[in-house]
Amino acid sequence: MGYVLNYILFLLPIFVTFILVRKSKKIAQTRAKLPPGSMGWPYIGETLELYSQDPNDFFAAKQKRYGEIFKTHLLGCPCVMLASPEAAKFVLVTQAHLFKPTYPKSKEQMIGPSALFFHQGEYHTRLRKLVQNSLSPDAIRILVPDIESIAISTLDSWAGGCLINIFHEMKKFTFDVGILSIFGNLDAKYKEELKKNYFIMDKGYNSFPTNIPGTTYHKALTARKSLSKILNYIVSERKERSPGNRDLLGYLMNFKDENGNHLTENQIADNIIGVLFAAQDTTASVLTWILKYLHDYPKLLESVKAEQMAIYESNERGNRPLTWAQTRSMRLTLKVILESLRMASIISFTFREAVADVEYKGYLIPKGWKVMPLFRNIHHNPEFFENPHKFDPSRFEVSPKPNTFMPFGNGVHACPGNELAKQQMLILIYRLLTKHRWKVVGYQSGIQYSPFPVPNQGLPARFWKDSCTPREG
Numbered sequence: 143m144g145y146v147l148n149y150i151l152f153l154l155p156i157f158v159t160f161i162l163v164r165k166s167k168k169i170a171q172t173r174a175k176l177p178p179g180s181m182g183w184p185y186i187g188e189t190l191e192l193y194s195q196d197p198n199d200f201f202a203a204k205q206k207r208y209g210e211i212f213k214t215h216l217l218g219c220p221c222v223m224l225a226s227p228e229a230a231k232f233v234l235v236t237q238a239h240l241f242k243p244t245y246p247k248s249k250e251q252m253i254g255p256s257a258l259f260f261h262q263g264e265y266h267t268r269l270r271k272l273v274q275n276s277l278s279p280d281a282i283r284i285l286v287p288d289i290e291s292i293a294i295s296t297l298d299s300w301a302g303g304c305l306i307n308i309f310h311e312m313k314k315f316t317f318d319v320g321i322l323s324i325f326g327n328l329d330a331k332y333k334e335e336l337k338k339n340y341f342i343m344d345k346g347y348n349s350f351p352t353n354i355p356g357t358t359y360h361k362a363l364t365a366r367k368s369l370s371k372i373l374n375y376i377v378s379e380r381k382e383r384s385p386g387n388r389d390l391l392g393y394l395m396n397f398k399d400e401n402g403n404h405l406t407e408n409q410i411a412d413n414i415i416g417v418l419f420a421a422q423d424t425t426a427s428v429l430t431w432i433l434k435y436l437h438d439y440p441k442l443l444e445s446v447k448a449e450q451m452a453i454y455e456s457n458e459r460g461n462r463p464l465t466w467a468q469t470r471s472m473r474l475t476l477k478v479i480l481e482s483l484r485m486a487s488i489i490s491f492t493f494r495e496a497v498a499d500v501e502y503k504g505y506l507i508p509k510g511w512k513v514m515p516l517f518r519n520i521h522h523n524p525e526f527f528e529n530p531h532k533f534d535p536s537r538f539e540v541s542p543k544p545n546t547f548m549p550f551g552n553g554v555h556a557c558p559g560n561e562l563a564k565q566q567m568l569i570l571i572y573r574l575l576t577k578h579r580w581k582v583v584g585y586q587s588g589i590q591y592s593p594f595p596v597p598n599q600g601l602p603a604r605f606w607k608d609s610c611t612p613r614e615g
């Protein structure tokens with residue numbers, strides 16, 4: 143009996159503490175209220191409102207009405223939107239462990255569930271290190287001549303005055319650069335097979351996920367399986383030849399954990415497809431916007447061209463290859479790229495999910511709710527960017543305030559490919575402005591979502607080599 147009493151006396155303070163902690167937590171929770179905003183209709187919430195207008199107008203109107211933090215309900219999920227630099231930093235950097243990445247299951251299945259951006263914690267950190275190493279300045283420095291060759295052959299394929307869809311053509315360029323950074327110089331037969339299947343997969347990625355033979359989605363899943371097979375061939379061939387390469391495939395193949403385990407074939411394939419996917423459409427959309435802005439601002443175009451011509455002349459009219467140092471000296475061109483990233487904000491927001499109840503500035507973000515830092519709203523806030531709707535590269539003569547410019551995200555999931563993205567844009571602009579001219583044809587102002595925003599119809603245009611005179615039309 144005495145033993146039982148001792149036991150109770152021992153447990154009592156623990157129990158009381160537990161109750162008090164829970165109670166104080168509950169009080170904190172009940173004190174914190176949900177952010178302002180409206181949740182719309184049952185289940186569909188405000189999804190129709192979002193899709194019946196330009197999504198940017200939807201978010202801007204909400205911010206105007208409710209302020210920098212507001213709630214809504216989209217695609218069956220309650221969401222908290224955050225439109226201030228501090229809130230974005232809270233979610234993506236300082237409290238990133240409380241917010242996990244979240245994607246629809248169908249998208250995860252398509253890319254491959256082991257791709258790093260679906261993960262948090264140790265697996266993510268490991269994979270991220272490998273991807274970062276393969277995209278480090280040292281690794282991409284040596285790619286300059288090869289990227290220049292890709293830019294030359296891409297631009298030559300446009301020359302001759304045929305009408306082209308700039309966005310579609312830019313996707314071919316960014317695909318080829320992606321392949322180069324992942325595999326180095328890959329055998330042409332593998333490259334063609336990867337390209338064929340990747341473009342089928344890409345087409346089905348945003349289609350309605352009905353897995354019935356004949357649908358775009360089903361074709362995409364089939365192409366995804368073929369991609370895995372091709373990648374497995376490439377891996378086994380590389381094992382026999384030179385696994386030591388310092389490209390992404392080399393880093394993935396050489397990885398061993400503390401127990402000596404290598405990555406599985408699926409982990410390698412999912413991460414290769416994931417990187418290609420993260421690299422291609424994003425960079426192609428931004429390049430399309432850059433051409434649109436240069437076309438809209440002829441004086442600026444002349445100044446950028448002058449910067450590029452000086453390098454071209456010093457390279458014996460383009461006969462000597464461009465160097466890394468020269469890409470670093472393209473100051474005005476870089477500002478045009480940064481301003482295009484800000485203006486177009488092609489990734490206007492990102493998604494996370496709260497893994498616990500979180501309190502931010504007196505507001506409750508309940509566990510399981512989606513959380514969306516709104517990059518575009520921050521990039522277009524006059525408090526941080528004066529006259530935000532004006533395209534003005536000179537604003538980047540001074541650095542933006544901390545956490546106000548996040549075209550490549552922020553924190554643990556920030557874009558590891560940002561230097562490669564900028565580098566390939568600089569190189570393409572160099573070859574375009576020094577050797578070619580172009581004319582936008584029949585452009586109707588407006589934006590299309592594919593899924594990132596791009597100028598309507600992908601900005602149709604005709605291109606000529608500079609030695610040829612364009613005909614009107």
Ligand code: HEM
Binds near residue numbers: 548
């Ligand atoms: C202009 C072009 C690009 C833009 C605007 C862009 C933007 C972004 C953004 C905003 C994120 C963070 C997403 C989030 O936090 O949810 C991200 C992540 C990522 N990006 Fe990029 N990106 C670009 C090009 C590239 C390129 C060229 C590569 C690779 C070669 C790449 C690879 C990745 C990867 C692997 C991630 C996931 C990182 C992680 O989860 O740790 N991106 N990108």
